[in-house]
Amino acid sequence: MSAAELTQDDFPREAAVPVRRLTQRRLPRWAPWLFLVVAAAVGSGIGAAAGLKSHLQWGLIAAAVFVVGQWAVSASVEGRRRATDRLALSLVGASFLLALVPLVAVLAYTISKGAGKLNGYFLTHSMNGVSALDNTGGVYHALIGTLEQVGIATLISVPVALLTAVYLVEYGRGKLAKAITFFVDVMTGIPSIVAGLFILSFWLLTLGFNYSGFAGALALAILMMPVVVRSTEDMLRLVPDELREASLALGVPRWRTILKVVLPTALSGITTGVMLAIARVAGETAPVLLLVFGNDRINNDPFSGPQSSLPLFVFEEYGKGNTFSTERAWAGALLLIIIVMLMNVAARVLARLKAPKNSR
Incomplete structure (x- = not known):
């Protein structure tokens, strides 16, 4: 039989190879912001219901809800590998914000206490002859x-x-x-x-x-x-x-x-x-x-x-x-x-x- 007379049926058929999908389901880009809003609402609700007066405690509860909630939703939609990546990113971001809280608090409290006294007179006068009870003197x-x-x-x-x-x-x-x-x-x-x-x-x-x-x-x-x-x-x-x-x-x-x-x-x-x-x-x-x-x-x-x-x-x-x-x-x-x-x-x-x- 010549090569011209060969047909497709004369060649052995190979077993079909399953093709893996190169794409998978992903959460939309706005999903973290939605999780953040929901976590803030849940943290505020839990803090108010528990009678917590400190807003810092509300923020810690909201941060925990955000991290756990985002990981759970991501694991069910995107898979555990992607969810673990989001978990690590969330923990890093939460640690950064937690470290930033005392710095911002100290700066804000110092400004609120000292801004009213910091003026031109205070900067150009000394404490010479000023007693402790006088509302004068400078630095x-x-x-x-x-x-x-x-x-x-x-x-x-x-x-x-x-x-x-x-x-x-x-x-x-x-x-x-x-x-x-x-x-x-x-x-x-x-x-x-x-x-x-x-x-x-x-x-x-x-x-x-x-x-x-x-x-x-x-x-x-x-x-x-x-x-x-x-x-x-x-x-x-x-x-x-x-x-x-x-x-x-x-x-x-x-x-x-x-x-x-x-x-x-x-x-x-x-x-x-x-x-x-x-x-x-x-x-x-x-x-x-x-x-x-x-x-x-x-x-x-x-x-x-x-x-x-x-x-x-x-x-x-x-x-x-x-x-x-x-x-x-x-x-x-x-x-x-x-x-x-x-x-x-x-x-x-x-x-x-x-x-x-x-x-x-």
């Missing part, structure tokens, strides 16, 4: 002290910390680098009162200097150094080795490679680490209480005489225990938050402007 002397003390601490700690991190990442080998890393880790957990006692015993009692803003800045610098070293070290390790090798291959010295290639590449992360360190020390009270001593008058010289600071101002005013002093304390706390937020915004803008641009 100018404490604001000057905080800016000077934190500024001096930053000028002292940041260069030392940057050089230490560069040494550990670029040059550090052997026992010396391990010893430095160990002591940096130990210093990260040092309480602020210990740093204040060290400067008190060394700078004031041993060397004989007087109470001053500079003494407080030394203690704050000790607290800042390990934070900046750790964050800078992590950022420098994230810089690709190919950038270093390309610069060295062109004959650029290693120190210039670090200065012109490595540090600019990691500038954004380094700036963030510095801001975290500043935010930490800006609210320290114990070193200031031990070393700066406090002063109701304006002292613009951080190297001579006692000064005040915003944390110390808040501590002293709240301790007086009357209505007017409490209002001044909340206003000082709000001003401290605003300063830290402005520093963070300025640092991020500066890091974005100085970051290396991608070549096109």
Whole structure:
């Protein structure tokens, strides 16, 4: 039989292979929003029926209903695999919101308590001659002290910390680098009162200097150094080795490679680490209480005489225990938050402007 005379019936028929569907049922995109509305209604109903007065408890119940309800519906419609993915996403989102609640609550409560007192008069006057029961006085002397003390601490700690991190990442080998890393880790957990006692015993009692803003800045610098070293070290390790090798291959010295290639590449992360360190020390009270001593008058010289600071101002005013002093304390706390937020915004803008641009 020739090939032309063959028909389809002459070939053996293979068993039909079942074709699996490449698509499956999916919940619509608006389904999570519907689950959120239903969960909020159910959580509010359960909270009201149970007599719970805290809206936070209502929110926790609604979050639990949302997570469980979305998983159950997704498992019945989309399958267990997709439902597990939605469950993980819901848990991550709920954890984020749960962590955000105390931060927003603290900020909102501070604004509600201190916004009414925070005005031009409060920012331009000191507490000189103001008694605890007077509805006058301001925070100018404490604001000057905080800016000077934190500024001096930053000028002292940041260069030392940057050089230490560069040494550990670029040059550090052997026992010396391990010893430095160990002591940096130990210093990260040092309480602020210990740093204040060290400067008190060394700078004031041993060397004989007087109470001053500079003494407080030394203690704050000790607290800042390990934070900046750790964050800078992590950022420098994230810089690709190919950038270093390309610069060295062109004959650029290693120190210039670090200065012109490595540090600019990691500038954004380094700036963030510095801001975290500043935010930490800006609210320290114990070193200031031990070393700066406090002063109701304006002292613009951080190297001579006692000064005040915003944390110390808040501590002293709240301790007086009357209505007017409490209002001044909340206003000082709000001003401290605003300063830290402005520093963070300025640092991020500066890091974005100085970051290396991608070549096109």
